[in-house]
Amino acid sequence: MDTNAYAAGTEAATRGLLRFLTCGSVDDGKSTLIGRLLYDSQLIMEDTLKSLEKDSRRHGTTGEEIDLALLVDGLEAERQQGITIDVAYRFFATPRRSFIVADTPGHEQYTRNMATGASNSDLAIILIDARKGVLTQTKRHTYICSLLGIRHIVVAVNKIDLVGFSQDAFDRIVGDYVTFAAPLGFHSIVPVPISARYGDNVTTRSGNMPWYRGTTLVGHLETVEVEQEAADKPFRFPVQWVNRPNLDFRGFSGTVASGRIARGDQVVVAASGKASRVARILAPGGEADSAAAGEAVTLCLEDEIDIARGDVLCPPSQRPAVVDQFAAHILWMDEEPMLPGRQYLMRIGNLWTPASVTSIRHGVNVNTLEHEPARQVELNGIAFCNLSTARPVAVDAYEENRATGAFILVDRFTNRTAAAGMVAFPLRRATNIHHESTLVDKAARAALNQQKPVVLWFTGLSGSGKSTVAKLVERELHRAGRLTYILDGDNVRHGLNRDLGFTDADRVENIRRIGEVARLFVDAGVIVLCSFISPFRAERQMVRDLMEPGEFVEVFVDTPLEECMRRDPKGLYARARAGAIPNFTGLDSPYEPPEAPEITLRTVGTTPEALAQELLRRLREMGYP
Amino acid sequence: MSSTLLQPRLSAHLRRLEAESIAIIREVAASFRNPVMLYSIGKDSGVMLHLALKAFAPGKPPFPLLHVDTTWKFREMIEFRDQVARRYGLDLIVHTNEEGLRRGINPITSGSALHTQVMKTEALKQALDKYQFDAAFGGARRDEEKSRAKERVFSFRGEGHSWDPRNQRPELWNLFNTRIRQGESIRVFPLSNWTEFDVWDYVLAEDLPVVPLYFARPRPVVRRSGTWIMVDDGRLPLEPGEQPEMRWVRFRTLGCYPLSGAIESRAQTLEAIIAEMRGARTSERQGRLIDSDEEASMEKKKREGYF
Numbered sequence: 001m002d003t004n005a006y007a008a009g010t011e012a013a014t015r016g017l018l019r020f021l022t023c024g025s026v027d028d029g030k031s032t033l034i035g036r037l038l039y040d041s042q043l044i045m046e047d048t049l050k051s052l053e054k055d056s057r058r059h060g061t062t063g064e065e066i067d068l069a070l071l072v073d074g075l076e077a078e079r080q081q082g083i084t085i086d087v088a089y090r091f092f093a094t095p096r097r098s099f100i101v102a103d104t105p106g107h108e109q110y111t112r113n114m115a116t117g118a119s120n121s122d123l124a125i126i127l128i129d130a131r132k133g134v135l136t137q138t139k140r141h142t143y144i145c146s147l148l149g150i151r152h153i154v155v156a157v158n159k160i161d162l163v164g165f166s167q168d169a170f171d172r173i174v175g176d177y178v179t180f181a182a183p184l185g186f187h188s189i190v191p192v193p194i195s196a197r198y199g200d201n202v203t204t205r206s207g208n209m210p211w212y213r214g215t216t217l218v219g220h221l222e223t224v225e226v227e228q229e230a231a232d233k234p235f236r237f238p239v240q241w242v243n244r245p246n247l248d249f250r251g252f253s254g255t256v257a258s259g260r261i262a263r264g265d266q267v268v269v270a271a272s273g274k275a276s277r278v279a280r281i282l283a284p285g286g287e288a289d290s291a292a293a294g295e296a297v298t299l300c301l302e303d304e305i306d307i308a309r310g311d312v313l314c315p316p317s318q319r320p321a322v323v324d325q326f327a328a329h330i331l332w333m334d335e336e337p338m339l340p341g342r343q344y345l346m347r348i349g350n351l352w353t354p355a356s357v358t359s360i361r362h363g364v365n366v367n368t369l370e371h372e373p374a375r376q377v378e379l380n381g382i383a384f385c386n387l388s389t390a391r392p393v394a395v396d397a398y399e400e401n402r403a404t405g406a407f408i409l410v411d412r413f414t415n416r417t418a419a420a421g422m423v424a425f426p427l428r429r430a431t432n433i434h435h436e437s438t439l440v441d442k443a444a445r446a447a448l449n450q451q452k453p454v455v456l457w458f459t460g461l462s463g464s465g466k467s468t469v470a471k472l473v474e475r476e477l478h479r480a481g482r483l484t485y486i487l488d489g490d491n492v493r494h495g496l497n498r499d500l501g502f503t504d505a506d507r508v509e510n511i512r513r514i515g516e517v518a519r520l521f522v523d524a525g526v527i528v529l530c531s532f533i534s535p536f537r538a539e540r541q542m543v544r545d546l547m548e549p550g551e552f553v554e555v556f557v558d559t560p561l562e563e564c565m566r567r568d569p570k571g572l573y574a575r576a577r578a579g580a581i582p583n584f585t586g587l588d589s590p591y592e593p594p595e596a597p598e599i600t601l602r603t604v605g606t607t608p609e610a611l612a613q614e615l616l617r618r619l620r621e622m623g624y625p
Numbered sequence: 626m627s628s629t630l631l632q633p634r635l636s637a638h639l640r641r642l643e644a645e646s647i648a649i650i651r652e653v654a655a656s657f658r659n660p661v662m663l664y665s666i667g668k669d670s671g672v673m674l675h676l677a678l679k680a681f682a683p684g685k686p687p688f689p690l691l692h693v694d695t696t697w698k699f700r701e702m703i704e705f706r707d708q709v710a711r712r713y714g715l716d717l718i719v720h721t722n723e724e725g726l727r728r729g730i731n732p733i734t735s736g737s738a739l740h741t742q743v744m745k746t747e748a749l750k751q752a753l754d755k756y757q758f759d760a761a762f763g764g765a766r767r768d769e770e771k772s773r774a775k776e777r778v779f780s781f782r783g784e785g786h787s788w789d790p791r792n793q794r795p796e797l798w799n800l801f802n803t804r805i806r807q808g809e810s811i812r813v814f815p816l817s818n819w820t821e822f823d824v825w826d827y828v829l830a831e832d833l834p835v836v837p838l839y840f841a842r843p844r845p846v847v848r849r850s851g852t853w854i855m856v857d858d859g860r861l862p863l864e865p866g867e868q869p870e871m872r873w874v875r876f877r878t879l880g881c882y883p884l885s886g887a888i889e890s891r892a893q894t895l896e897a898i899i900a901e902m903r904g905a906r907t908s909e910r911q912g913r914l915i916d917s918d919e920e921a922s923m924e925k926k927k928r929e930g931y932f
Contacts, residue, residue, distance in 0.1 A: 017638055086790065088774040089767045091820050098638060100818060116795040241651045245684025253680070255648045255799075284643050284679045285634070295640075296647040296680070309655055333795055347800050350655075408800045415804040417794045 018221060021102040021117040023141040024127030029158045033127065033196035034090055034103050037218070040203040041092045087117045094203075096222040111366070111380040112333040114141060115420055118148040119406070122226040125154045125217075126177075130163045130193070134176040140366045142177075146184040147329060147382070147422065149402055152226055153181065155191040156217060160209070161198060167211040188224070192217045230293035234318035235259030236396075236404050237267070238349035239311045243298050251282060251298035252307055254350070257403030259315075261299070262290035269305065270312040270320055270394035276301040310351030312394040312404065320394040320404050321426035327361065328398075331382050334411060334418035338377040341508040343542045344418060346389060348407035354390040354545065355409065361385060375505045386427060390545075398422035413537055445525035449483045452624050453522045455547060456615075458531040459540060459594060460557030461586045462572055463564035465603045465611070466531040469557060472612035474529050485521055487514055487530045502583045508539055515543035522551055535591040553622070555615065556597035561586045563604055598622070634830050642823055646673070646815040647680040648799065649778060650762070653813050654680075654687050656803035657760035660813075661753075664690040664709075664717070666702045667879045668835050669764035671709075672824055673815055675833055677762075678713065689716035691752055691761070695744040696721060697732055697881035699857050705836045718756065722748035732883045733862060740881070750786050753810065760811045768820045779803065780812040825902065829895045838876045839898065841890040845869035852886030 022030045088103040102117030104110070118124065124145045128138055145153065155177050163169045174191040181189060192201055193212055200206035203218045215223075240254035261267070261278060268275045280300040281288045291297045299313070307313075314320060332338050338357060346355035363374030364382040377383045398405030409419040446453050456473070458466040467488055477484050493500070497513055500506040511534050521528040534540050544552045564586065565573045576584035583589040599618050601611045635643065650673075653660050662677060664670045677686040692706055710717035722730075725743040732740040753761060767774045777793050779801045794802050805811060816824070828835060846853040847861075847869055854861070856869040861883055863869070874887035875898075892898045 017641060086775045086793070089818070090774060091768050091818075112795050116797055119797040240648065241655045243681060243684055245681070249683055253651055255644060282682060284640070284647060294644055296644040296651075298682075345804070347802065402798065406798045406800060408797055408802060410802055410804055415802070415806060417797070417802045420795075420797045 017098050017100065018123065018224070018226065019100045019102070019121045020123040020125060020221065021104050021114070021121040022125045022127060023104050023114050023117070023145070024125075024129075024138070024156075024158075028127040028129045029196045030103055030127055033125070033156065033158065033194075033202070034101055036196045036199060036202050037099075037101070038090060038092050040199065040218070041094055087113050094218060094222055099221065111140070111144065112331065112420075115144055115148060115331050115333075118145050118150055119420065121150060123152040123154065123221070123224060124150050125156050127156050127158050128173055128177070130157050130160045130166075130169055130173065133173050134180065136367045138177070139180055139369070142181050142184065143364075143366055143369055144331070144382075146181075146186065147331070148420075149398060149422075151185075151187040152224060153186050153189045154217065154220060155189060156196075157191060157193045158196050160193040160200065161195040165193070165200075165206075165208045167209070170212075190214070190220055190224075192220065230258045230403070231260060233258040233293075233401055235261050235265075235267075235313075235315050236320065236401065237261065237299065237313040238351075238403070239307055239309055239313065240350050241309060242307065249300070250304070251280075251300045252313070253296075253298040255296045256291050256293050257349070258293050258401055260290055260292040266316055267299075267301070267313045268316045268319065269307055270314050271322055271392060272306065272311075274305040274307075275316060276303040276305050278302075310349065312349060314394070320396045320401075321428075322392045322394050323426040323428065324389045324392045325358070325386065325427040326395055327384065327386050327424045327427060328407070328421045329364075329382060329384050329424060330357070330377065330409070330419045330421045332377040332379060332419050334414075334416050335379055336411065336414075336418070337379070337504070338381075338383075338409075338419065339505045339508045340376070340385075341505075341512045341542075342536075342538050343412060343545070344409040345412055346387075346393075346407050346409055346421075348393050348395065349404060351393060353393060354412075355387055356542075357385045358388045359386045375503065384424070387421070395423045395426060397425055411538075412541060442523050442525065445523070447525075449525040451482050451525070451527060453525045453551065454527055454624055455518045455522060455543070455552050456527070456529045456555055456619075457518075457534070457540065457543065457552060458529070458555045458557055459534045459597075460559060461561060461564045461591055462533055462584070463567045463569055464557045464559035465601075465608060466533075466557045468608045469601065469603075469611050469615065470529045470531040472608055473615055476612060476616055477527060482527055483525065484527045484529065487518060487521075487528060487532075489532045492517075502581075502589075504536075504583075504589070507535065511536075511539040511543065515539075515546050518543065519546045522547060533585050533591070535585045535589065537592045537595065540594065553599065553619070553624075554594055554597040556594045556600045557603060558593075558600050559603045635827070636830075639823065639827055639830065642819055643676065643679075643827070645799075645818060646676045649801075649813060649815040650677050650680045650686075652801055652803065653760050653762065653811075656801075657811070659756070659758050660688040660760040660762070661691045661718070661756065661758040662686070662688055662762040663749075663764070664692050664706070665764065665879075666692065666698070666706045666709075666836060667764070668824055668828060668839065669766065669816055669819075671833055671835055672819075672827055673762060673764045674709070674713075675831060676815060685713070685715065689718050691718045691720065691756075691758075693745060693748045693752060694719050694721045695732075695740070695748070695881050696726065697740075697744075697860075697883060699836075699838055699855070699879065699882045699885075701838055702836055702879060705834075709834075718752065720748060720752035720755070722751060731860075732881050733860070737884050740884075744881075753786065758810065759805065760813055762813050762815060764816055765814050766816050766819050766821070766824075767814075776814060776817065778814055778817045780814065781805070782810045782812060784808045786810065822899075822902070825895065825899050829899065836879060838879055840894070841873050841875040841892045841897075843871040844874050844887070846872050846874055846887060850886075853889065854885075855882055855887055857882040 022033060024030050090101045092099050102121060104114040104117035126138060126141060157170050157173050170193045178189060192214060193209055194201045194217055200208055201216050203216060205216055236257040237254055238257055239252045243251040243253050263278055263281055265278050267278060278299055279302045281291050282298040283291060283295060340357045340359055343354050343356050346353050360374045361384045362371040365372055366382055374383055396404040405423040407421040408417055411418045458470050460466050470486060474484050474486050492514060497510050500510050518528045518530055568574060575581050576587050585591050599615060722744050730740055730743045765773055777796055781794055782788055845856045847856060847867055853874050872889060873891055875890045875892060876885055876887050879885055890901060892901045
């Protein structure tokens with residue numbers, strides 16, 4: 001083997017790059033294996049080795065020897081705890097290939113980090129401790145790899161030295177693994193018996209296992225064919241940036257996600273169907289005749305057609321589906337569970353759009369792979385769902401095309417990345433259900449009623465005084481000749497929402513339905529007073545988004561919890577504290593106060609009548625007659 | 626971008642890295658209100674700037690460059706910086722921590738840790754706040770240092786520019802989550818997946834200009850802490866009896882001159898530098914005196930807001 005790292009790097013450059021991840025259970029030796037790969041490929045420099053020796057004495061678990069795992073466990077917290085808590089990317093090269101390794105955590109609580117590593121990898125090394133065999137976590141990692149579209153698996157049976165280099169142990173583990181993984185559709189599963197600590201069968205063949213006739217681990221990584229299939233798929237070009245430096249130039253910049261494009265080719269905008277031809281292709285090296293998957297280019301078209309960031313250019317004959325509903329697997333990554341009906345922001349390609357899960361088809365038990373009914377999805381959970389987007393999006397099935405089939409969901413308030421999603425198939429409902437347009441419209445109805453229709457959304461704790469104030473306000477408006485209607489929490493739950501309980505998922509659905517009803521009333525030209533605890537910001541935002549600007553006034557009825565408990569008009573707090581009512585807002589279910597309500601009413605030290613007058617005065621100031 | 630290229634000069638590997646970086650740079654321009662590119666004058670910054678020029682051709686990058694000047698950079702670096710800004714007609718913001726200057730903070734008597742904290746980290750935060758930048762490009766690479774290996778491409782910074790390694794966003798596919806709230810910001814590393822070898826290969830293939838300090842020639846140096854320190858001006862106090870001597874040296878990384886160790890070398894061309902690296906047995910950051918201050922020092926500095 002060439003021991004010269006740099007020479008290896010340049011030669012490897014022409015052979016292409018392999019991105020892979022290592023996964024396995026805690027203590028299976030992932031970090032040690034990667035340390036071994038770096039060490040054997042001579043990429044450990046003298047000063048790094050010196051600091052490694054120092055670290056090994058301080059944190060190492062290998063006694064007098066150098067602890068190779070410390071090469072890759074980078075963050076101080078990890079070195080102290082001896083576990084890998086994040087994804088580390090490492091680079092090494094052999095004379096035949098260069099590699100980027102994602103070292104991902106083993107513990108179940110870091111499933112999301114593993115999925116992150118898998119999303120950009122072509123191959124996975126599944127480490128199995130020869131003493132322990134196939135574990136629940138081995139299965140979970142394998143399933144997640146298959147879900148994220150990895151097609152090549154290496155089963156590295158590690159610590160084979162600790163079972164006396166036993167062929168029986170190896171064969172038994174491989175048999176177990178293949179039985180489990182066979183239905184998951186991998187293109188290759190290659191088992192190798194190794195000792196990461198001592199280097200057996202990692203880069204050099206081990207003399208300890210004459211029974212093993214296969215290749216070394218590195219030998220396999222150097223030669224495995226991972227399909228560079230993206231270039232052979234239909235052309236997809238998500239527009240990232242409209243380049244318009246002056247009036248004479250208008251180009252569409254982005255990375256060719258799949259397929260290839262040449263000057264003169266016809267393209268259409270997936271969403272609008274508008275068509276043109278490619279006039280010029282600007283590549284990083286200058287003007288080009290064609291471009292293929294992976295290249296970052298700027299396309300100029302022959303015609304001036306409307307194209308913005310987020311649009312997808314494609315060939316007229318091979319278009320993605322353009323839908324606002326589709327089925328997808330999601331892997332949940334946020335501490336806050338996924339609730340159907342709650343709005344998230346979806347990023348798909350370069351498009352951001354509000355989106356929600358409309359229903360969970362089934363959850364997946366990641367340890368048994370069994371389907372289970374689910375009402376919500378917790379951190380690290382996986383579910384098969386129907387999703388709905390606020391605007392139509394161009395999608396392909398993830399299996400067909402990673403670039404147009406992958407999406408993320410982002411929490412609207414914390415901006416945390418909440419989920420990874422993989423499109424399974426489009427749902428064509430959008431094409432059969434159209435909006436029926438009417439002859440009399442909202443403005444006409446409002447004009448006839450001589451009022452500006454609006455939703456007054458009262459939110460606050462149970463017992464804060466929402467309904468009391470809302471009723472007084474309605475009476476005053478009615479006296480003034482306004483057409484009004486009250487939607488009240490308790491009343492709605494007797495009818496429209498009698499099937500819903502008080503779990504977080506049901507609370508979200510409760511508010512979603514009320515929001516839709518309120519919208520119909522506004523459409524009818526009515527002033528709607530809604531008084532609901534509505535504890536979550538996300539759902540109040542969802543209702544706001546249903547309305548036009550100026551049609552939603554959030555009224556925060558601000559009463560401290562202690563005061564609500566003291567008032568307790570319905571005796572609910574007393575019962576909740578006695579344990580008779582679970583999920584009670586303010587006690588064992590959270591209330592998220594509004595961050596910027598249009599109106600805040602502080603109820604302590606005043607009367608409901610005075611608050612009603614204050615509210616009416618504020619409404620007049622805001623221009624609601 | 627005028628000539629028609631029939632034969633790409635770059636290897637498939639470099640073209641892949643180049644495309645990935647260009648996509649990251651465009652993403653920032655498209656997603657943030659007010660981005661800035663940190664320009665530290667070194668080879669990595671040079672490659673990053675070159676990629677930015679390519680990303681927006683035939684237009685110019687829609688963001689300015691920012692150089693945090695500690696006032697202790699090599700003179701040749703400052704000359705090079707000004708030439709680059711002029712050549713490409715780019716906005717260059719130079720920021721110095723004036724308060725640090727008034728307090729007399731310097732790399733020699735204040736110590737490298739305090740100097741770095743005040744004149745680099747604090748100065749950077751001042752500049753980002755002053756101009757209200759919500760995204761800042763840096764040229765850091767994951768192969769540089771262990772805690773860098775876990776850095777995101779889009780590294781999220783909370784209020785006060787704080788970096789919490791436990792609260793970073795997962796990066797799935799190339800679907801970066803670019804959403805931030807008021808007061809928060811993002812540091813972006815377009816060269817995350819490049820190695821030192823890749824950078825030099827690219828400089829050679831694209832014929833990029835680099836600061837002459839990377840090339841060997843006789844320079845006045847003194848021996849300090851096992852490395853050669855260049856006497857770039859009269860501010861470096863000499864020990865009693867210490868005489869600067871002329872030696873053939875060059876630099877693998879550039880920073881404040883009293884903190885940048887030179888290596889003895891005769892490499893006067895890019896080809897010679899690359900050839901020399903083939904035999905190198907130390908990592909590039911070894912020449913930086915600031916990293917060896919204490920264990921996990923890079924992680925600690927990053928938590929405080931260092932790049």
